Amino acid sequence: MFCGSRRRIVCVWFPRLASDGALRARPLEGPFALTLRQGNAERLHCLNRAAEAAGLFRGMALAEARVFCAALQTRPADLHREAQLLAALRRWATRYSPWVGLEGEDGLALDITGAAHLFGGEAGLLADLRARLSRAGFTACLGLASSRGAAWALAHHGEGVAPPGEDLAAIAGLPVAALRLAPETVTALQRLGLRHVGDLARTPRAPLARRFGAALLDRLDAATGAAPEPLTPGAEPPRFALRLTLPDPIGLVADVQAGTARLLAALCARLAAQQTGARVLRLTLRRVDRDTQEVELRLAAALRDPARILPLFTRGIEAVDAGFGIDQLRLEAVQVEPLPAQQLGTTTAPGDPARLGDLLSRIGTRIGLENILRLLPADSHVPERGFLTAPAAFSRPASGWNAPRPRPLVLFPPEPVTAAGSTPPRTFRWRRMALSTARAEGPERLAPEWWFDDPAWRSGLRDYWRIETRQGRRLWLFHTPQAPGWWVQGEFA
Incomplete structure (x- = not known):
């Protein structure tokens, strides 16, 4: 579709899209921001209103932000989920018009030509759109004009409605940044005294073209409606x-x-x-x-x-x-x-x-895919934390198992052993069985992970031994030096 005098475009800008979406899922009170790692520093990616009121801004280093606002709560940003959220909003917005496209990474553009009367006119459509987004927890800025560029300018710089054919008059008082120009172009224009769109429109075009190229004038013409700017609706995913x-x-x-x-x-x-x-x-x-x-x-x-x-x-x-x-x-x-x-072969390999x-x-x-589990390695030297369980249908087998010494096939919570004081014990009792040691390998000393408060490891260090008994049992025993005692935690095949 092309720009025309009777065309009407609504631009919806979500200045806090990512934070609004995150707070919809898990509400919080007070200053909140999503962080994104850029280079070697964590920076603020999207903030809620309370964080902005505290003086924080997008792109600010997280360490610096915590100095200004100690109550700041953060979560890591998910750019993929943010894009999915905007795509969902685009599909929802088709209730107002079938011609809805994305406007950057945080906005929508709706061609409502011939559709506003279904909502009681343009004012009724904008009021209904704003009310529904507000109830859903999204902050939205709206702009309505005959051109896409003017609608974008009004949404991002003060909101407003441009009457048909009066786009230039509606955006003349807005800063030149409202023309979607590069930051360095905006700075150069301001140094020349051209701070508003109206100033730029009254300036002779030839000197501007020589100094800034045709891109500047193209942006100006697109905003004033002098040049067409297509609005491409998002493609619907295939339905099977x-x-x-x-x-x-x-x-x-x-x-x-x-x-x-x-x-x-x-x-x-x-x-x-x-x-x-x-x-x-x-x-x-x-x-x-x-x-x-x-x-x-x-x-x-x-x-x-x-x-x-x-x-x-x-x-x-x-x-x-x-x-x-x-x-x-x-x-x-x-x-x-x-x-x-x-490429498929002639036979299926085992x-x-x-x-x-x-x-x-x-x-x-028969039993549900989520009930078929597989073991995956975990980055921990503590035996009971050295593996994870995950549904086999939704994970891939891992080959990263790396144990410095053999681990038992059966692992269970530590069970006390009655044994003499020698290391390792020559005879001991476990599960009402009297056992004697035939061969022992060890010790393997393991220390607790201090960053986890695990009650099972509050006794401190453990010295593990592989014990082969004369009765045929191959056990995994450990001794606690701080509080002397023997325990069995596993059994080898």
């Missing part, structure tokens, strides 16, 4: 959903499977065209009495192979109550992930990750 309406109701599992296979083949073809794979699939079955039942399938890895996905639907389809028959099937890929094309993914998916349909 198909529906099959049946002429006669069906109720047999085999018939539902056949219909699902037909939908699945077409859906996987769409996924392949976008180089994506499905992680969550939802099959909705509509009965003739208009009741619906859903079968959700969660996959351990992104897939788009119908032959591998279809058998996983069997368990869910068998549990469906068809009633008097099913007359419609709808299959949707609820969650998708990038899955580029790969260690192929695809086989493990299929196994996890089959087990996950």
Whole structure:
């Protein structure tokens, strides 16, 4: 779309987009800011109103900010989540106009030409837009004009509405920075005494073009409506959903499977065209009495192979109550992930990750993917903190296991041992068993991690021993020198 005398553009600027989004999820009282690491320093990225009132500003070093405001609360910024939030706001803003685009990293541009009357006029549309954003917890500055540049200028420098055809008059008193110029250009214009847009508009164009180039005049013409500036709406993400309406109701599992296979083949073809794979699939079955039942399938890895996905639907389809028959099937890929094309061999190797993914998916349909766990290494020398548990479907196996000495296969909370004072003990009692030492390796001294207040390690240092008993048990014992005593914490295979 191009600029014209009857075109009306609304620019929405969110000066505290990131902080407003963070506080919506976890509200806080008092000064708050998101921090972002730039170079070797943490700097303020986005502040709430209380932090700005305390004299803090964006780009300020965090150490300096804490000197000025000791009550400042901070969280690390997430630029990806910030972009997702702005994209969600863009989709929401389509309730006012179908032509909505992004304006930088913290704003939206809406072409409301021919749509304002649906909200009682331009004033009613702006009031409704402002009220809804305020209730949602977002600070928004609005500008309305016949050109995109003028709307941006009004939103960022005082807000306001420019009557149709009077963009220049509305922004003439605004600073030249309202033309979206580079900071060095703004400084150079101010040194020449050209501080406002009106001053620039009254200056002969030829000297300005010679000194600053055509970019300055292009910005001026775009703001005054003399030059067109397109507004490109954001592209909607592809939707992967198909529906099959049946002429006669069906109720047999085999018939539902056949219909699902037909939908699945077409859906996987769409996924392949976008180089994506499905992680969550939802099959909705509509009965003739208009009741619906859903079968959700969660996959351990992104897939788009119908032959591998279809058998996983069997368990869910068998549990469906068809009633008097099913007359419609709808299959949707609820969650998708990038899955580029790969070179396939003629056979599947035994260690192929695809086989493990299929196994996890089959087990996950029965007990839930989140209940299938794998161990991952953790950066800690304390035995009980040396590993993490994570869902196997949503993590990758790690090869970074690095233990200075062998660790037991079975690890449990320390259990007391009755033993004599020798190191290591020649005989001891554990779990009502009398054991004698045949071979011992050690000691391996481990110190507590002082930055964690762990009650189990308040006794201090531990000297660990690998004990092979004459009775066949291979145990992991430790001795506490500060408070003499022996304990068993694990057992080797």
